[in-house]
Amino acid sequence: MKKDFDFHLASCIHDMKNAISLILNSIEQLNTDSQKDTQLHLANLNYEASRLNNDLIHLLGVYRLGSDHLHVVIDEHNIWDVVNEQYLKNEPLLQKYNIDLEIHGDEEQDWFFDPDLVASIINNIIVNTVRYTKSKIIINIEEIESFLQIEICDDGQGYPENMISNPGETEDNFDFRNGSTKLGLFFASNIAQRHTNNEKKGCIKLRNGGELGGGVFTLKLP
Amino acid sequence: MVTDDYRDKRFLIVDDFESFQQILKRLLHDLNVKSIDTALSGSKALKLCEERTYDVIFCDFDLGKGQNGLQLIEEMRHKHLLGSGTICIIVTADSSRDAVIGSLEYKPDAYMNKPISSAELKSRLIKCLKQKNELHDINHLIDSNKLTQAIALCDQKINENSRQKNWCLKTKGQLLIRCKKWDDAEALYKTVLKGRKLFWAQLGYADVLAAKQEYQAALTAYQLAYQENSASLEAYEGAARMLINLGKPQEAQKILEQISHISARSVSRQKLLADVSKINGDFDAAAKASRKVVRLAENSIHKNAENELDLADNLTEAALHSSDDKKIRAYAKEAISTLQNTHKDNTDQNIKIQSKLIESRAYNSINDKTNAEQALDLAEKRINKNGSIANLRTQLELTKSYLQSGHKEKATTLLAQLAEQYKDNPEICAKLDKITDEPVSKIGKLDVIKANKEGIKMFDDGNYLEAVQCFLKATKNFPKHVGLRLNIIQSFIFQIKKASVNLDILEQCEKHLAVVKNIQNDHPQYKRYKSISKTLDLIIKNTKKEN
Numbered sequence: 001m002k003k004d005f006d007f008h009l010a011s012c013i014h015d016m017k018n019a020i021s022l023i024l025n026s027i028e029q030l031n032t033d034s035q036k037d038t039q040l041h042l043a044n045l046n047y048e049a050s051r052l053n054n055d056l057i058h059l060l061g062v063y064r065l066g067s068d069h070l071h072v073v074i075d076e077h078n079i080w081d082v083v084n085e086q087y088l089k090n091e092p093l094l095q096k097y098n099i100d101l102e103i104h105g106d107e108e109q110d111w112f113f114d115p116d117l118v119a120s121i122i123n124n125i126i127v128n129t130v131r132y133t134k135s136k137i138i139i140n141i142e143e144i145e146s147f148l149q150i151e152i153c154d155d156g157q158g159y160p161e162n163m164i165s166n167p168g169e170t171e172d173n174f175d176f177r178n179g180s181t182k183l184g185l186f187f188a189s190n191i192a193q194r195h196t197n198n199e200k201k202g203c204i205k206l207r208n209g210g211e212l213g214g215g216v217f218t219l220k221l222p
Numbered sequence: 223m224v225t226d227d228y229r230d231k232r233f234l235i236v237d238d239f240e241s242f243q244q245i246l247k248r249l250l251h252d253l254n255v256k257s258i259d260t261a262l263s264g265s266k267a268l269k270l271c272e273e274r275t276y277d278v279i280f281c282d283f284d285l286g287k288g289q290n291g292l293q294l295i296e297e298m299r300h301k302h303l304l305g306s307g308t309i310c311i312i313v314t315a316d317s318s319r320d321a322v323i324g325s326l327e328y329k330p331d332a333y334m335n336k337p338i339s340s341a342e343l344k345s346r347l348i349k350c351l352k353q354k355n356e357l358h359d360i361n362h363l364i365d366s367n368k369l370t371q372a373i374a375l376c377d378q379k380i381n382e383n384s385r386q387k388n389w390c391l392k393t394k395g396q397l398l399i400r401c402k403k404w405d406d407a408e409a410l411y412k413t414v415l416k417g418r419k420l421f422w423a424q425l426g427y428a429d430v431l432a433a434k435q436e437y438q439a440a441l442t443a444y445q446l447a448y449q450e451n452s453a454s455l456e457a458y459e460g461a462a463r464m465l466i467n468l469g470k471p472q473e474a475q476k477i478l479e480q481i482s483h484i485s486a487r488s489v490s491r492q493k494l495l496a497d498v499s500k501i502n503g504d505f506d507a508a509a510k511a512s513r514k515v516v517r518l519a520e521n522s523i524h525k526n527a528e529n530e531l532d533l534a535d536n537l538t539e540a541a542l543h544s545s546d547d548k549k550i551r552a553y554a555k556e557a558i559s560t561l562q563n564t565h566k567d568n569t570d571q572n573i574k575i576q577s578k579l580i581e582s583r584a585y586n587s588i589n590d591k592t593n594a595e596q597a598l599d600l601a602e603k604r605i606n607k608n609g610s611i612a613n614l615r616t617q618l619e620l621t622k623s624y625l626q627s628g629h630k631e632k633a634t635t636l637l638a639q640l641a642e643q644y645k646d647n648p649e650i651c652a653k654l655d656k657i658t659d660e661p662v663s664k665i666g667k668l669d670v671i672k673a674n675k676e677g678i679k680m681f682d683d684g685n686y687l688e689a690v691q692c693f694l695k696a697t698k699n700f701p702k703h704v705g706l707r708l709n710i711i712q713s714f715i716f717q718i719k720k721a722s723v724n725l726d727i728l729e730q731c732e733k734h735l736a737v738v739k740n741i742q743n744d745h746p747q748y749k750r751y752k753s754i755s756k757t758l759d760l761i762i763k764n765t766k767k768e769n
Binding site: 053068071073074075076077078081084085088089090091092108110112116197 | 333335337338339341342344345346349385388418420421422451452453
């Protein structure tokens with residue numbers, strides 16, 4: 001755990017530094033922009049600030065994981081509401097990038113999970129996907145074989161191969177540009193695994209393809 | 223009746239940062255909300271709430287110095303400043319709950335994490351209004367104490383598979399406990415637990431077992447609950463209460479101290495810690511806990527003179543039971559200054575008299591007989607002058623002061639009178655028995671005899687640690703009882719002889735001995751006290767030599 005934490009601390013701070021430089025750049029350019037460029041730079045500002053916020057949340061989260069202060073409290077909640085609220089939280093960002101987001105599933109679907117932690121996983125994936133998708137995100141909520149499955153599909157390039165094989169794992173030849181994504185996945189994987197029901201455990205999966213032909217993030221909760 | 227349209231509602235935003243206030247205000251304006259008030263501080267918010275009733279209150283968790291958002295809303299609720307339909311939403315900067323956990327006596331309608339978007343705000347508002355609306359009738363029945371009807375309505379919602387069925391199930395469990403329908407409550411929790419090991423059901427199940435006085439089973443259930451959710455201070459507190467009932471106050475104190483490190487925010491928990499520390503003869507810990515009670519209550523509804531009197535009393539006890547001169551003087555000084563402030567700040571005659579009575583004991587603890595007698599004298603005069611004004615606590619404090627300052631006859635007369643007067647009130651009898659070295663009530667006397675008989679049987683069988691537990695169980699109700707304390711120490715000494723010297727046990731013995739160290743030489747247990755304390759001294763000396 002100590003090694004994981006040190007590792008993620010370094011990569012995350014790196015990512016945050018990047019985000020701040022980009023924010024500063026965007027602010028500078030706002031002064032000299034044409035109308036159309038302003039929209040683009042505002043969108044970038046929004047994205048980078050959201051990423052910074054998620055980084056900080058994950059950093060705190062990973063710290064709490066390490067120091068055993070991260071408490072997963074599972075109870076029955078409406079999952080559609082939680083997912084929808086994360087969509088609404090990011091609506092301004094999605095609009096700026098002209099990305100369409102649809103949620104498919106039963107609005108009355110209840111499940112057993114920690115709403116704050118699952119919300120932060122969904123929020124992170126949405127923000128990340130904004131960068132990689134072309135025009136569309138679809139979130140599918142489904143109950144499959146006594147697991148709740150949440151799929152976040154995009155129409156972008158898809159996840160790199162080495163990420164798909166072991167999402168949420170740390171590795172030595174780490175690409176710092178993926179710092180934010182990686183940290184989020186590490187956090188998500190941990191949270192998912194702490195969702196248990198008798199013998200069953202939650203997990204996350206990455207794959208390419210899906211209904212939009214891009215990357216697919218899946219969260220499964222027992 | 224509430225509707226789920228929020229536009230015509232009255233909103234209040236409480237945040238100590240003006241910029242955050244403005245952001246939220248703008249978001250609400252975007253949603254066509256017309257009536258929005260803002261407050262930069264808790265006191266301003268309270269004032270506004272006295273003038274008008276709000277439908278929705280957004281309150282930042284962190285309000286800077288002093289009161290936090292939850293405490294503020296708790297105070298509003300206590301002062302009846304909130305309408306039955308008022309929605310309270312706590313806004314936090316941090317998505318994790320451990321900043322807010324710890325003072326969950328009051329639960330807000332929702333938490334929202336910054337940053338908040340306008341669409342998200344709208345969705346949450348509608349959700350809260352719908353929920354308030356749907357639960358309005360049940361909450362109204364609970365508020366007017368029509369619990370059976372409330373339970374029936376909960377059942378109806380559960381059967382309809384309503385969106386609020388989870389809330390209804392939890393509420394039903396709590397209501398069944400309040401109605402003392404233990405078996406129904408137990409059945410409810412067991413059914414839930416059969417499906418999933420949900421924390422709230424585990425905790426509820428433990429509460430039922432505790433109410434049924436199945437202490438060992440309840441302890442196990444509380445332990446399972448905090449394993450499920452290690453942030454649950456309720457579960458740790460429940461376990462501590464069970465340990466006290468099982469005669470393991472030492473372990474109870476450890477748990478309570480451990481969770482005080484996580485969050486010392488609960489007044490009730492710190493009071494429990496003070497009580498259990500006194501059972502263990504740990505007067506330093508009791509003084510520390512009651513200091514926290516006073517500090518915590520400062521910004522909340524719990525602030526009252528009683529807490530300050532308790533603190534002064536515990537400080538005096540700590541002074542009386544210490545053998546370190548410097549410590550004694552520091553404790554007494556703190557007690558006296560606390561009492562002088564209480565005396566000055568309060569107009570209630572009983573509080574004033576009580577503070578004088580405790581002050582007299584504090585002076586006695588540093589052998590300042592002149593000031594001690596003067597304070598006692600003043601208190602007596604005021605009691606006599608005001609006739610029947612003296613309330614129960616005043617009478618109890620007077621008894622304690624008589625006992626401590628050697629006014630034996632006066633103490634005995636007063637105690638006999640109180641025991642007679644309240645003989646049909648078991649609660650007051652229990653209070654009387656707590657302040658004396660021998661119980662004065664009939665039930666108390668029988669209880670001590672029973673506990674002694676059981677404990678001595680275990681002792682005679684060579685089960686010394688079991689005997690200790692048995693005596694400790696009784697010490698909960700008779701903390702000043704000399705015989706019980708000596709029995710505990712004697713059982714420990716025999717355990718040491720049987721097994722081996724254990725430093726932890728020796729330390730406990732010293733604490734129990736300190737409880738009775740002010741025993742008078744005409745006390746029936748005096749000789750025994752002397753002999754046991756000599757034996758203990760010897761063991762301690764020998765142990766020190768060996769180490």
